[in-house]
Amino acid sequence: MMGCQVAPAQLFYDFCLDDHVPANHLLRGIDRHLELDSVRAQLRPFYSGTGRPSIDPELMMRMLIIGYSMGIRSERRLCEEVHLNLAYRWFCRLGLDGKVPDHSSFSKNRHGRFRQSDIRRHMFETVVERCLAQGLVGAEGFAVDASLIAADANKQRSVPGSEWEAKEESRFGLRPGYIAADSAYGSADNLAWLVKEKKIAPHIPVFDKSNRTDGTFSRSDFTWEAENDRYICPAGKELKQFHRTYATPRSGITAKGTRLYRASKRDCDHCELKPQCCPNMPLRKIPRDLNEDARDVARAIAATPQYEQSRHRRKKVEMLFAHLRILRMARLRLRGPCGARDEFLLAATAQNLRRLAKLRPLHGVIAA
Ligand code: SF4
Structure with a gap:
């Protein structure tokens, strides 16, 4: 017999939110x-000691983490989702009837006090500390990669990288x-700095432009002593x-910051290899960068098995950028360098938390 769902007419329910989150x-x-x-x-100095109680900053931080972990980019939609989703309510400690902040108050706090207090960096570092404590960060090596993420930016108002405040x-x-x-x-x-x-x-x-493609000898055909x-x-x-x-x-x-090494014209004039070496020049010259020794160190490392291993590990960083795009971070929503920094700090915090949840799940439970 076909069933028919009837809205229950109970006045009171025995409902525990925690039981309904897998x-x-x-x-x-x-x-x-x-x-x-x-x-x-961290945020206390940025709130007044008098007046109406504000939205709980912990609630907003939890909502932001939901947004960046679940790919919910719009603040308006995030507020709606937290209102409707039981798991989100549980995570935000809202219970069944807790009030979700209005999206405009949420935005105001996010771009005001949160930015002034640098709370996002504080949270990011707290999560990194947690990763260290859980043994997920060894620090024997770091991998770096870059990816282009579109942003609303005005090139005329760009700030040179040298003027950015760098954190140690x-x-x-x-x-x-x-x-x-x-x-x-x-x-x-870069190599010399490292x-x-x-x-x-x-x-x-090594970023090397010395290789020739016209069939004549490249610098690598010469031996450095x-x-x-x-x-x-x-x-x-x-x-x-x-x-x-x-x-x-x-x-x-x-003037280019190189040293120029020259062959003797007498040697080149009588050399059988001249057509393969310097056919249009009276003698061969080889420029050597002042930091060529650092480049040589990198070239030597590139021939080791450890280099191959680190190359594979670097691919994992590329995957993180791919995940960012899956989580709808193909374009930044916030404007300016501060907006970009805020978004990346939150995205990195969410990624690290997802990684922690996956690699260090609850005892006896495999995380989704
Ligand atoms: S032409 Fe080239 S290979 Fe021949 S002597 Fe000169 S530098 Fe050496």
Whole structure:
């Protein structure tokens, strides 16, 4: 017989919200790892001591985490979803009849006090601390990658990277043994900073324009002899910076910040390999970057099995960007550098919480 659902006419219900959130729900896993005790203390100086009680900042932080974990980008929709979804209500400690903030008050707080107090960075660091405590961060190596995410930005009002306020890496006292990145990070300056200043092994492909494609010898066909400060060409002749002694010593550094090593014209004139080496020049010249030694370190590392391993690990960072797009972060909603920073901090916090929930689930329960 076909059943027919009739709205029950009970006046009172025995209903426990906690019973209706599945044990393996992602938000349960996130809730287990979320520590917001310090949020209130961090935000207290930004609230007045008198007047009407505000919306609970912890409630707003929980709502933001839902938004960035579940791909709900619109604040208006987030408020609606929290109002209707039992699991979201449970996560926000709202009960069945708790009032969900209006989306405009939510936005006002988010862009006002939250930004002034830098609470998002505080939360991000709290979650990273949790990852460290759970043994998910070893710091033997870091992987870096970049992805383009569209934003509403005015190029005329852009701020050079050098003027950005940089936060120290040293926040957690972590010191990576190596850094894996793609060739966009393989400039001589970057590599020199890593190798000489930070003493970190660069697992980075060298950004190299010296390879020739016209069939003539590339720089890699010449052998560098550091102890003699010279190159040896395929014909066994030497290329030096100076072929005579100057009365006034010269630095030998060109305007491009390189040292120029030259073969002897006499050697090149009589060389059988000249058509393959410098067919249109009287002699062969090889520029050497001032930080070429750092590039050589990166080239040597690229030939090791450890480099191959770190290259595979770097691919995991690419996956994180793909997940961001799945969570509808293909375009930033907030404007300006502060808006971008806020969005990325929240997205990274949500990603780390999702990872914690998945890798460190409740005892005996596999997280969704
Ligand atoms: S052309 Fe000059 S630099 Fe080139 S291989 Fe011959 S001798 Fe060496």
